Amino acid sequence: MSNKMELIDRNELLEYQYHSSEWNDETQKFDLPVVDVTVIKNAPTVEAEPVKHGKWIKFPGVIECSICGGWIGKEHTFGYKYCPHCGAKMDLEELE
Numbered sequence: 001m002s003n004k005m006e007l008i009d010r011n012e013l014l015e016y017q018y019h020s021s022e023w024n025d026e027t028q029k030f031d032l033p034v035v036d037v038t039v040i041k042n043a044p045t046v047e048a049e050p051v052k053h054g055k056w057i058k059f060p061g062v063i064e065c066s067i068c069g070g071w072i073g074k075e076h077t078f079g080y081k082y083c084p085h086c087g088a089k090m091d092l093e094e095l096e
C-alpha cells in the first residue's frame with residue numbers, strides 16, 4: 001500500500017447524511033441513513049501524507065535531519081521547524 005493518504009471531509013459526509021435523512025411519522029424523528037461503502041468511496045478526498053516527526057542531530061558544523069539525513073548549517077538550527085529537505089516536523093527533541 002502506498003504511503004499517500006486520501007482524507008475525506010467529515011462535514012461533507014455529515015451534509016450527505018442530513019440531506020438523505022427522512023422524516024418518520026411513527027417515531028417523530030428523522031431516520032438517518034447509514035453511510036455505506038459507496039458513499040465513502042464517492043466522497044471527495046484530498047491527497048495527503050502523514051506528518052513525519054523528526055529531530056535535528058548535531059554534528060560539528062552541521063545538523064542532520066533524523067528522518068532523511070539531510071544537512072543544514074548549524075547557524076540555521078533555530079530557523080527551521082520543518083526539515084527543508086523532507087518536510088519532517090522537527091519537534092521530537094529540542095537542541096540544546
Ligand SMILES: [Zn+2]
Nearest residue numbers: 065068083086
Ligand atoms: Zn529531513
